[in-house]
Each structure stands twice: as structure tokens, then as C-alpha cells.
Amino acid sequence: MASGAVMPLSGPIPPATSAADLSSFDGGSTPAEQIPVWLFDASGAEYLDFRGRLENYGGGGLTLRIPWSADATGSVTVQWEAAFRRVADDAEDLDASHTYDFNVSSVTVATVAGEVDYATVTFSDGTDMDSLADGEVFILRVRRNPAGTDTMSGDAELHADWVTLIET
Amino acid sequence: MAVLSDEERRRCWARIMRDIAWRAWPSDLPKSDLRAAVNAVDDWAESNAASYNSALPAAYRTTATADQKALLLAAVLMRRAGRFDTEEDE
Numbered sequence: 001m002a003s004g005a006v007m008p009l010s011g012p013i014p015p016a017t018s019a020a021d022l023s024s025f026d027g028g029s030t031p032a033e034q035i036p037v038w039l040f041d042a043s044g045a046e047y048l049d050f051r052g053r054l055e056n057y058g059g060g061g062l063t064l065r066i067p068w069s070a071d072a073t074g075s076v077t078v079q080w081e082a083a084f085r086r087v088a089d090d091a092e093d094l095d096a097s098h099t100y101d102f103n104v105s106s107v108t109v110a111t112v113a114g115e116v117d118y119a120t121v122t123f124s125d126g127t128d129m130d131s132l133a134d135g136e137v138f139i140l141r142v143r144r145n146p147a148g149t150d151t152m153s154g155d156a157e158l159h160a161d162w163v164t165l166i167e168t
Numbered sequence: 169m170a171v172l173s174d175e176e177r178r179r180c181w182a183r184i185m186r187d188i189a190w191r192a193w194p195s196d197l198p199k200s201d202l203r204a205a206v207n208a209v210d211d212w213a214e215s216n217a218a219s220y221n222s223a224l225p226a227a228y229r230t231t232a233t234a235d236q237k238a239l240l241l242a243a244v245l246m247r248r249a250g251r252f253d254t255e256e257d258e
Contacts, residue, residue: 025191039190042199043182072195113195146199153185153202154195 003060007165009140011050012038020046020144020158037069037157040078040144048158050140052165057134059125061168066119066142067159072109076152078144080105082121085139086130100141103128106149116159122168140165171214181206213238 014020020038027033040046064082083100086092103121110117123129132138142163144156172180181203213220221229224237232240246252 023190042185044186070195071191074196076196076198109196151198151200152195153197153199155190 002058003167005056005058005167007052007054007057007062007167009050009052009163009165012048012142012160012163013051015047015049015141018044018046020048035159036161038160039155039157041155042144042146042150042153045143045145045147047141047143048160050142050160050163050165051137052140053137054132054134057132057167061125062123062129063166063168064121064123064140064142065162065164065166066105066121067116067162068107068119069114069116069157069159070109070152070154071113071157072152072154073111073113075108077106077108077149078119078152078156079146079148079150080107080119080121080142080156081145082123082140082142084123084130084132085141086132087137087139088133089136101128101130102141102143102145104145104148109152116162172210177203177206177210180210 014022020040022036023039024034024036027035038048040048066080066082068078068080070078081102081104083102085098085100087094092098103123105119105121107117107119130138142158144150181199184202184206185199220241221237224232228237228240243252
């Protein structure tokens with residue numbers, strides 16, 4: 001399949017612990033839109049999972065697009081991270097632990113508070129995406145890592161239903 | 169009541185970001201600046217403890233413990249910030 005092909009995702013699914021919180025705020029139109037967001041805290045790592053599968057994957061690697069917003073402007077940054085858990089046929093025991101190997105994207109908050117920024121996390125074909133192969137299903141784990149380059153003191157608002165996984 | 173330890177200040181800072189921050193906070197503020205503010209408020213509370221105590225009415229001043237005096241100050245300030253709801257507000 002060509003670059004730009006969109007891989008199906010379902011979810012999000014909050015993990016059993018350290019999950020982001022679901023909330024919403026009102027948009028500015030009349031009547032006001034209800035904007036659902038998942039809130040990622042600034043003081044401890046919080047997570048959200050998605051389930052998906054690779055369909056007609058051509059080996060070009062993957063790009064995860066994470067639309068997010070915040071009630072902030074300026075030069076503060078958020079560190080988004082993402083990782084895969086490959087669920088190969090008759091090979092992955094979901095009762096067993098998996099070590100998620102996160103790729104990192106440190107992004108500056110949008111120009112205006114309330115604007116949506118499109119953060120991207122990229123994965124090269126192969127071990128970088130847990131060696132996922134065409135036709136296989138997977139768990140995609142997204143987190144905000146409050147350490148390192150993450151400087152924003154407020155919550156990061158993930159628009160989860162707009163998260164998109166694309167062949168690079 | 170002694171000034172908070174560094175770990176106590178860190179936990180206070182983390183709790184503020186965790187429980188208070190969403191859309192009620194100057195999120196433009198970097199974490200480091202927020203932490204500096206926590207430290208400064210704790211230092212100010214220590215430096216002005218005697219002045220605050222003197223401002224309390226004698227009955228409360230001579231009856232309440234240090235913790236109770238701190239809670240009173242916190243309750244009033246939280247109410248001023250719109251974060252101390254009461255049954256009458258409903």
C-alpha cells in the first residue's frame with residue numbers, strides 16, 4: 001500500500017492504572033460543541049491504549065498523528081510518546097508482560113490556547129514498531145512523559161477520536 | 169509548624185498539577201516556575217507565621233493548634249479562589 005494509507009484503530013482504552021482521564025469542555029459556537037478530551041497530567045506518566053491492525057501495509061514505516069490541545073500558549077512543551085505491542089498469530093500471550101519501547105515527540109504548545117496541534121510520532125519499519133507485519137493486530141500505547149523535555153504545568157488534552165495511524 | 173521539606177514541597181507541586189491544573193491554571197507557566205512558586209509560598213508562610221498568628225482573634229489564637237490555624241487560612245483562601253464549595257452554594 002502507498003504512503004498515506006490509514007490503518008484502522010479502535011479505542012481508546014484506558015489501562016488499568018495510570019490512565020488519562022476523560023473529560024470535555026464547551027466549544028465556542030452557538031450551540032456550543034461538546035469537545036471530549038483525555039487529560040494527561042503534568043506530574044506523572046499517564047497512558048491511553050488503542051487497538052488496531054495493519055492492512056495492506058507496504059513496509060514504509062508508520063506515522064502516528066496525535067491531535068492535542070491545552071489551555072496554554074508560549075514556549076512550554078509536552079513530551080508525547082508511543083509504542084507498539086505486536087500481537088502476532090499464535091505467538092503473543094496477552095497475559096504476559098510486554099516491554100513497550102517508546103518513540104518520543106517533544107512538541108511546543110499551539111500558538112493560541114485552545115488550538116489543536118498535530119504532534120507526530122514516527123516509526124521505522126522493523127523492530128522500531130515491534131516488527132509488526134501486514135495483516136497483524138496490535139496494541140498501540142500513547143503516553144505523556146512528564147520528565148525530560150516536558151515543561152508544561154497544565155494538563156495536555158488529547159483528542160483521542162482524531163488520533164490517526166498512517167503508513168509513512 | 170516547620171517549613172516543608174524538599175520532598176514535601178515536591179509532592180505539593182505534583183498534587184497541584186494533578187488535581188487543580190486543568191483550565192483553572194496559568195498553564196503557560198513552566199513546571200519549574202510553578203515549583204519555585206510553591207517554595208516561595210512555603211517560605212513566606214514560615215516568615216509570616218507570627219504576623220498571621222497575631223491577626224487571629226484571641227479566642228481562636230489561644231485555642232487552636234498550629235495545624236488548625238493553617239487549615240483556617242487555607243479554607244478562607246480556597247473560598248476566595250472559588251475552590252471551597254459549601255452546601256449553600258447548590
